[in-house]
Amino acid sequence: MPAGGYFGKALVVDIGDRAATSAPLALADAVLRAYLGGVGLGTWLLHRLAPAGVDPLAPPAPLAFVFSPLVGTPLTTSAKFAVVAKSPLTGLLTDALASSRFAIAGKLTGHDAIVVRGRAAQLSVLLVDGDGARLEAAPELAGLSAAEAEAAVRERFGRGWQTAAIGPAGERRVRYATISHDGRHAGRGGLGAVLGAKNIKAVLVRASTRVAIADQQAVLAAAKDLRERSFGPATAKYRELGTLANLLAFNAVSTLPTRNFTAATFDGAHRLAAEELHELRGVARNSCASCSIGCEHIYSRKGGGQQRMEYENVFALGPLCGVSDPDDVFAASARCDELGLDTISAGGTIAWAMECAERGLIDAPWLRFGDGAALLRALDMIGSREPGLGELLAQGSRRAAATVGGASIDCAPQVKGLELPGYEPRTLQAMALGLAVNARGADHNRSGAYEADLSGEHDRLNGGAAQVVAAVGTEDRAAVMDSMILCKFLRGVFDEPFAEWAALLRPVTGWDVDAAELRATARRIVLAKRVFNQREGATAADDTLPRRMLETPLELGSGRVAALTADRLRAMVAGYYAERGLDQEGRPSREAEAALLLGG
Amino acid sequence: MGRPKGALEWRGSTLLHRTAALLHRTVGGPVLVVAAPGQELPALPAAVEVVADPVEGLGPMRGLATGLAALDGRAPAAFVCSTDLPFLHPALVRRVLRGFADPDADVVLPVARGYRQPLAAGYRTALAPLIEKLLAEGDLRPGMLFRHCRVTQLDDDTLLADPDLARLDPALDSLVNVNEPDDYAAALARPEPEVVVERFGALASGGQRGPRTVRAASLGAAAAAVGIALDRHVVAAVNGDQMTRDPHLPLVAGDTVAFLSADAGG
DSSP, rough: OOOTTOOSSEEEEEEEEEEEEEEEEEOHHHHHEEEHSHHHHHHHHHHHSOOOTOOOTTOOEEEEOOOTTTTTTTSOOOOOOEEEEEOOOSSSEEEEEEHHHHHHHHTTOOOOOOOOEEOOOOSSSEEEEEEEEEEEEGGGTTTTHHHHHHHHHHHOTTTTTTEEOOOOOHHHHHBBOOOEEEHHHHHHHHHHHHHEEEEEEEEOOOOOOOOOSSHHHHHHHHHHHHHHHSSGGGHHHHHHOOGGHHHHHHTTTTTTBBBTTBSSTTTTGGGGGGHHHHHHHEEEEEEEEESSOEEEEEEETTOOOOOOOOOHHHHHHHHHTTTOOOOHHHHHHHHHHHTOOOOHHHHHHHHHHHHHHHHHHOOOTTTTTTTTHHHHHHHHHHHOTTTHHHHHHHTTTTHHHHOOOOOOOOOOOOEEEEEOOOOTTOOOOHEEEEEEEOOOOOOOSSSTTTTTTTTSOTTTTSOHHHHHHHHHHHHHHHHHHHHHTTTTTGGGGGGHHHHHHHHHOOOOOOOOOOOHHHHHEEEHHHHHHHHHHHHTTTOOGGGSHHHHHHHOOEETTSEEEEEOOHHHHHHHHHHHHHHHOOOOTTTOOOHOOOOOOOTO | OOOOOGEEEEEETTTTHHHHHHHHHHHHOOEEEOOOTOOOOOOTTTTTTEOOOSSSSSOOHHHHHHHHHHHHTSEEEEEESOOOOOOOHHHHHOOOHGGSSSTTTTTEEEETEEOOOOTTTEEEEEEEEHHHHHTTTTTTHHHHHHHTOOOOEEEEHHHHHHHHHHHHTTTTTGGGOOOSHHHHHHHHHHHOOEEEEEEEEGGGGTTTOOHHHHESSSSHHHHHHHTOSSSSTTTEEEEEEEOOOTTBBOOOTTTTEEEEOOOOOO
């Protein structure tokens, strides 16, 4: 009898030319308790099922849709799922979250995870429910956006199915293609390319069973309390303006990456500000299933249509590319949605190309900072993998820089191959460490160390021991939230997060879990990711930032200079290794690795 | 004054706190307060360090030697000032420290408002042994030090050639000190500085968008002026620099204060 909230098994689907076979993989209670679900359980599954050194785009590479014990409960923001695979962009572990009904239906197929391997002979869809998995050829879906594909399969298979699909970029294996459900993307690391490489346009799931909960009444009471707290001041920003509220604020505090990280303020920021757009273009607010926050803000587009805008897509396709016209940024965001592209990696790669073009390193005289039409043209070239520039940029900035050569790698805005999010490392030096050491690469969701930088409790321009502790702490909290799973926009409502999360898990699972156990769980998950990456060839040399960040200071409006030297970053990385019990090469001891239960 | 000037109340804190906090927000390096042996100090910002003079009664040269020695290896030069400069502006501090762009300068000394200003001046930290030697020889006056090292003098015109200083402190009020009760009363009677306040994100809802000019000598006063409570959901940045919610952070003319949501996720 599995613990409450679990089925105690994953479904492993092997796709052949024209059919799929599936078999359950038992998940012991000890494994579930050690890794919870979501990102944590996905990491364990990758250790177990990904052959060492596997090409992420080869048939044996597994792609896991992973649910969690809280999915399907009335706890607000819990309808989320993780997608985990070896990244074609970084060659390391990547995990991305998306939300809503796919999570609930996927779990209620009767599995804690669905793992996909193999390759179909032609473009197909995979259907999973309580009876197992089956493959259906779907060549008619070729070239459709994910939203169009979702609509088409709903028409073909009926409304009972929930769908995660890829766009044309995933079919063409662009290395930062996404998987999306209901307009929300599992965005980072190229998971869409992994699914595309299996010739799978969409995965459909259908609820077929129920899941037992240890103490239903206690869960209902906890859900009521959490919902009430979710309406408080800690989530006001998300409700009132959404994540785009960051843009103008970050500009005011010199941490808005601009023109490929050559500046931290953008003179066109006010045109893209949530405050401005909300008044002029705001049309609706939306939320994921089971969410009481409702962070999604929808804006009208000039000429018709609507677009959901978030800070990260506006930063990446706006200031980072020097583009200030909101209609250009709206159009570019919409194009990324249609193609199924990670907006951060797309914007980062194009911003790098714009700089290379302006410096004469790339022969594309039309590609200039600030040119919205050029941005759209570049996106289309990437989506279609047009020979030449489109093919080059479809590889992401690190691979593209390796092709272009010269000093172009120094300004490629990436760590471990993953393009940086919208947090300037020189003015957010706890975040600089988080970006450098994170397993997924430059990432703001698995390491939220910017919280410490912006808290007013640390010197954000002078990284040191305090920033190390802060970075470890936010990484640990993210590991648990991403595995339970709860949306991080809730994090401000918890005063004692580990204790309060344990209090949510106890009535769901029936475990006597406490804060100390969850702290250990967090460290285990972080370590398991690092061990996977080391198995795939990552070394301490990968725990760094682009040379530009370490050699070019930024001048602030206050007259002070923000500098992050290589020595300072190295010292923080060494502190991070010590804090995590790693050796000087960032490796765990054999005893620590053995305690990860990676063998089962 | 009848009591230590550093402990005099100033806009909700003390003159010493105001001076130390202002220097901390201005320079990138350490900020030290040199205390007399056994001296009790009013509250200081957390990042400010305190070092004690080994002996009492030898005047500012003793404190100068102690402070510069404590900075050995941590900073090549220091801005050194007394605690009784209630209008000290970061623009003056920056202008003085820029004098060390000349590698031959040992001391950068304002000579303004009719006086030499050795307690609002810049000193190379490497001068500490020389000052100790002079003290040992009984030379307790700064003027003796200046005879033995290279001094760059900054007169009023030179100081005000700096466009930031000319704009933000045109009367060089940074160099006004309070020696007598009347000086203190006159300083307190001056209006608080004009600063620009802007609210962002959820704090700007309800028609609160855009910059507002208010008079406020501290962050707490600026927040109160626009109806913001500096609780855990709010942080502020002055001129795009450090994040803080310290209500006692001193503000000066020309500052821009951004108030934003403490949750930066997204």
